[in-house]
Amino acid sequence: MVQLEDISVGDELPELQRPGSVRHWSRFAAVNYEFADHHWDDEVAQAEGFPGAFAMAPLLQSLVYATLRSWLGEGGSIQEVNIRLRSPFLKDRQLTCRGKVTAIEKQDDGTLVTLDIEQTDDQDIQVATGTAIVVLQT
Amino acid sequence: MEGNSVVVEIASIVTDEMRSIVGKEMRRVVSYPVTAQDIRRWVIAVWYPETPPRQYWDEEYARQAPAGSLVAPEDFNPFAWATPEPALDGPQVSQTAFSEAELGVSPPAYSAFILSEINTSHSGIAMRPGDVITGLYSITKYFEREGRMGHMLYTTLTQTLTNQNEDWIRSTDSVFIRY
Numbered sequence: 001m002v003q004l005e006d007i008s009v010g011d012e013l014p015e016l017q018r019p020g021s022v023r024h025w026s027r028f029a030a031v032n033y034e035f036a037d038h039h040w041d042d043e044v045a046q047a048e049g050f051p052g053a054f055a056m057a058p059l060l061q062s063l064v065y066a067t068l069r070s071w072l073g074e075g076g077s078i079q080e081v082n083i084r085l086r087s088p089f090l091k092d093r094q095l096t097c098r099g100k101v102t103a104i105e106k107q108d109d110g111t112l113v114t115l116d117i118e119q120t121d122d123q124d125i126q127v128a129t130g131t132a133i134v135v136l137q138t
Numbered sequence: 139m140e141g142n143s144v145v146v147e148i149a150s151i152v153t154d155e156m157r158s159i160v161g162k163e164m165r166r167v168v169s170y171p172v173t174a175q176d177i178r179r180w181v182i183a184v185w186y187p188e189t190p191p192r193q194y195w196d197e198e199y200a201r202q203a204p205a206g207s208l209v210a211p212e213d214f215n216p217f218a219w220a221t222p223e224p225a226l227d228g229p230q231v232s233q234t235a236f237s238e239a240e241l242g243v244s245p246p247a248y249s250a251f252i253l254s255e256i257n258t259s260h261s262g263i264a265m266r267p268g269d270v271i272t273g274l275y276s277i278t279k280y281f282e283r284e285g286r287m288g289h290m291l292y293t294t295l296t297q298t299l300t301n302q303n304e305d306w307i308r309s310t311d312s313v314f315i316r317y
Contacts, residue, residue, distance in 0.1 A: 027183035033218040038252075048250035049287045057253035058215075062184045065213040074193050074203045078212045082257040135262065 001073025004111055004136045013099035013115070016067040020055060020093045020121075028059045045088075054088030055095075060128050064117055067097040068132055076136045083117065083130035094122040099132065110135045151246045151291060152280045159241045164295075165275040168223035169216035174267045177210045184213070209264035212308070216271040216299075236275065236295050236314075246291060248316035254292070255313035261306045270302045278311065287317045 018024060022040070029035055034056045037044040042052040064081050072078075089095055096119065103114040113134050119127040174197060181190035193203040200208040210216075238245040265271060279294035293314050299307040 024186050027186050031180045031183040031218055032215050036251075038250075048252070057256060058213075059184070061256045061258075062213045065211060066184055069191060069211065074191070074205070077262045078260055079262065080257075080259050081212075082255075084255045085253065 001075050002071055002136075004138065007101060007104060007113060007136075009101050009104060011101040013067060013071040013101075016063060016070060016097040018063060018095045018097075020089055020091050020095060022091065025055055025059065025091075028056060028062070032056070032058055034058065042091075050088050051090060053091045055091075057085055060085065060089060060095075060119060063095070063097050063119070064099075064128075064130065064132065067099055067117075068115075068134060071099065072134060072136075076134050078132065079112070079135050080133040081117075081130065082132070083119075083128045085128050086126045087121075089119070089121060089127045095127065096120055096122075102131075106138065110137050148282055148284060148289070150282055151289065152282065153244070153246075155243045156238055156246075156280065159238060159243055160277055160280065162241060163274055163276050164236065164240050165273075166223065167217050167221050167273040167275070169221055169269075169271040169273075172210065172214075172216050172265055172267055172269045172271065174208050176216070177208065177214060177265075177267065180214050181211060184211075205264060207266060209266050212258075212260050212264075214265055216265060216269075217273060236277075238277070246316060248291070250287070250315075250317055252315050253312055254315050256310060257312075258308055258310040260308045263301070263305050263307055265301065265307060271307065272300050274298045274300075285315075285317070290315050290317045 025039060038048055038053060039056055040053055045053045061081065061083055064083060065078060068078055098118045099115045101113055102116050105112045113136060115132045117130040117132055121127055178195045181194040193200045193205060194211055197208045275295060275297050277293055278296045281292040283290055295312045295314060296309065298309045301307055
């Protein structure tokens with residue numbers, strides 16, 4: 001569990017990695033009712049202008065939460081997560097989720113820590129970018 | 139021409155009918171009571187192939203954790219598969235999808251529908267087993283531009299979740315592209 005006194009601007013969160021696999025995506029589909037054909041069928045995805053079947057956006061968002069929670073441990077709370085999807089995360093590629101502390105602001109009811117978020121695949125293609133704010137009790 | 143830039147007129151596909159529903163409640167969804175097993179399934183799926191944090195699946199352990207009991211992670215979806223409201227009366231479409239037709243308005247024709255942006259704010263109040271969650275949905279913005287795939291309609295769908303005590307849990311603006 002990260003401690004507030006150990007956090008500095010510029011700190012990088014431990015990376016979280018996930019393979020782009022149907023084993024993972026099907027599990028997420030089963031809990032989020034996420035069965036659009038472009039996540040499973042390359043031909044459907046290609047007809048929509050994508051190189052092939054790609055991961056669900058809510059799963060990419062959930063992996064941002066997992067990255068933050070892995071770092072936070074059981075403490076703190078996640079106040080905001082904002083992501084913009086830049087490129088599809090394609091099947092059989094490897095996703096890396098990163099976070100970097102950009103600001104620390106002490107307030108009366110806790111300390112706000114702002115982070116930049118980035119997800120890239122193993123071909124260095126930027127999949128998603130964004131920001132997050134977490135709150136740690138002082 | 140404006141300065142050195144060229145202003146290109148885009149023929150809008152957003153009708154007056156579509157504009158008239160911006161900000162109006164499009165859908166109200168009420169969950170079945172959240173269960174510990176719903177939460178376990180969610181975290182096991184998201185964290186696969188890693189073991190998810192223990193506070194999300196071990197009730198005894200969670201009682202000693204800062205939350206004091208088993209809680210759902212902030213991204214948990216309480217509405218997947220079936221809800222009592224609207225009642226399940228046939229095959230369901232993905233609940234992340236939407237259509238203006240839900241308010242009696244003709245949607246634009248499109249061949250693809252993808253999510254491009256997700257912006258979520260949280261209150262810090264967690265969803266817990268036994269909670270009944272209400273979700274209110276509305277279209278809050280239309281935006282159009284020409285893109286790689288032709289004319290693209292960006293639509294912001296805002297979802298607000300509250301619990302049975304009317305505590306605000308979270309709000310999400312999801313930006314969908316139709317083309």
